[in-house]
Amino acid sequence: MSDGSTVAKIPLGQGYGLGYDGGNQWVAPVSEGRVVGGETGSADINWETPVEGVGVRPAVTEDQVFVSTVTTSPEGFSLEDPTSMDAEGQLYALDITDGSVLWETSRNGAGAGAPLVQNGLVYWTGTDGDILVYDVETGESTWEFKNDASLPRSPVAASGNIFAGGQDGYLYAIDARSGELVGRSLVGAPISTNPVAVDGVVYVGTDEGSIQAFEYGGGERLWAFEADASVRSLTVSNGLVIAGTAAGYYVLGDGESVESDGDGDTTTRTETDDDESWSGGGEPVAGGDEAAMRQRGLFSNDGDEPDALSNPFNLTTLGFLLSVAGITYQMFQGR
Amino acid sequence: MARGLPAAWSAVLGLPFVAGGLYAVVRSPNVPSEAGLPFIGFGGFVILLGLYIQFVAAPEPPTMRDGEEIVETRNPAQRAAAVKAAVGFVVLSVAGYLLFFTFLPYVYPLVTLVGGLYLFSTGLYAYWTNTLTTYYVTNQRLIKEYRFISLVREELPFEKVRGVEERRSVWETIAGLGNVRVASGGGRTLEVVVRNVYSPTEFADEVRGLV
Known part of the structure; x- marks a missing residue:
């Protein structure tokens, strides 16, 4: 358990969101367009990887680091109101030991929330409202959830x-x-x-x-x-x-x-x-x-369906009109 | 005025549609608000038609001839219609739940809705039609009267009757119901079919006795 004492103080610049410290590694995205990493308990920076934009809190597996960045300047970055940022998002998968980029992808909206890694998949939300999901190893898209409303915060997994x-x-x-x-x-x-x-x-x-x-x-x-x-x-x-x-x-x-x-x-x-x-x-x-x-x-x-088919008003109206027409016709006939 | 309480029963059956529709319009998060409007419209249709049937549509008794008097008056039983409408109502309730309280693709609530609407509608119009239908047995004629907007009156003088046929299916036998077909002979056969009446054998014997 930590006793609150300072183990290492590393001059990195401004950070947005928390860094990560786990196992033998620490990782920190910083404002000047880079992600840095080192060994726990040491102030030495072992690797430094340039990224586009400002990074937020990373998600980490045993051998990978996933960093979402917003392609804006530190001055234009707002964690408090992510939807105000008119910027694109980038997602980087880095090797935790040397910081090399394993794969990367982008999106239209800002990914101001930390990505979520779960069961071999990385889930990435953004202000464009989509949830983009990738295989952690290959970076191949697994599925996408399309949504009109912005999803600027990190998702959580359960059950x-x-x-x-x-x-x-x-x-x-x-x-x-x-x-x-x-x-x-x-x-x-x-x-x-x-x-x-x-x-x-x-x-x-x-x-x-x-x-x-x-x-x-x-x-x-x-x-x-x-x-x-x-x-x-x-x-x-x-x-x-x-x-x-x-x-x-x-x-x-x-x-x-x-x-x-x-x-x-x-x-x-x-x-x-x-x-x-x-x-x-x-x-x-x-x-x-x-x-x-x-x-x-x-x-x-x-x-992905046409709006006409996805509108319950059209479909229920048709059903009820047929029903009313059938009842009225039969009532006139007296059958 | 029609027999029974079609206005009250129609209100009982129609109000849940109005309530469900209002729920969808005001606060269901799972459908666009306008999806509730068809439900409100259908509920209003059921309530208004029930009022019309209660207070406007019922036929008047036929005018009697000289020396003619009504021996018996029969109305179709409502049991089958009530069961059909009730089952349809339950299925429609399931459809409403699937539509307003779940986020399942629309095909599930809509298929349920179509099935429920078929059962409910056929049960409801059978109930209303039965309400507006009366069979009169006089000492001279058998008369069937039905009036929704225009009057339909079928009658068969007993001197022309050549046959009385009674039919009961298995389910009708269990329910104590049956149909009696009274027909004349000749080229253009006249007939009156008395449907869904209780004690059809007794009714058929009564007609035979008057022939």
Whole structure:
């Protein structure tokens, strides 16, 4: 366990997001368009790899490092509001021992969230709304989840699903292997934190200061708590939800009351099986309906079908009109 | 006014469609809001048609001739229609759940919806048609009356009757229902088919006794 003492202080420049220290290696993307690495406990930089743009927190396997960068300047980079960056994203797979580039790819939107590595696949979200998935070894695309709403935060994996928070106010659950949309839960405001999945519950925080818990797989909202300011970070440990907001930290427990160390006030977490008790703005933000119509298709949810076939209004209207016509005709005939 | 309570039952059957449609319009995250409109429209159609049938469409009893009097009045049984509508309603509920509360591709809720609508619609129009149909047995004639918008009256004077046929399928036998076909002879046969009546044998014997 760390005793808090400084082992090494390495002059690297400005960093965005955390570096990584695990095994015998440390890795850090820094602002000047490079990723550096070295041995744990040593201030020596063993390798340095130039990358395009500003890198965020890497994902690391035993022998690889995955770094997402946003092709903008350090001044133009904004972790707080990734959607404001009009920039492309790059994803680099580096050899952890020497920093050599194994493969790289790009996307239209900024990948401001850390990539997620799980079961031989790397999942990469971005402000263009897509989840791009690659084989960690070859860099070949495995599947893509197309979405209209921006997904600027890192996804999380649990129970065979990938959870990603959208700017359209929905928490998406996607099958990790197939990329099929399993379900989505209405959060009601742009999600501002990485989702956290623990013991069948996914937690998210929003720009409007709401902290919410959902069942896995697009399930019901279990509870919601209204904080005083935009939620910036979320951690779950030992049955406690710890949220950092622009106004202070909140620790949400299992009981009815919670503590805020911002001003010492005691506030209450609200069970929200009854949505009427939820005050977080229960409506999706603009574009939610449109997104739903495009994502949910007639035969699959991959979004590649013509809109006319993917619009339930057309299909149900046809069914009901036939039914009304049949009833009316038979009634006239008296059969 | 029609027999029974078609307005009330139609409201009971139509209101869930309106409620489901409103749910979709207001807050279902899984479908575009306009997807609820056809449900509201269909629910409104069911409710309004029920009101029309209750208060406007029912036929008046036929005018009797001199010396003629009504011996018996029969109405078609509603049992089969009710079962069909109820099963259809359950299937439609499943379709609504799949459509509004899951994110499965639309083919699943829509196939369920089509099956449910077929059962529900055929059951519902059978219920409404039965409500508007009355069989009168007088001492001179057998009359079938049906009125939805225009009146349909079929009648067969007993002096022309050449045969009374009774038919009951296995299911009708179990349900205590049956059909009685009363027909005249000759080139252009007149006939009145009395459908879905309770105790058809008793009814057929009664007609035979008047022939």
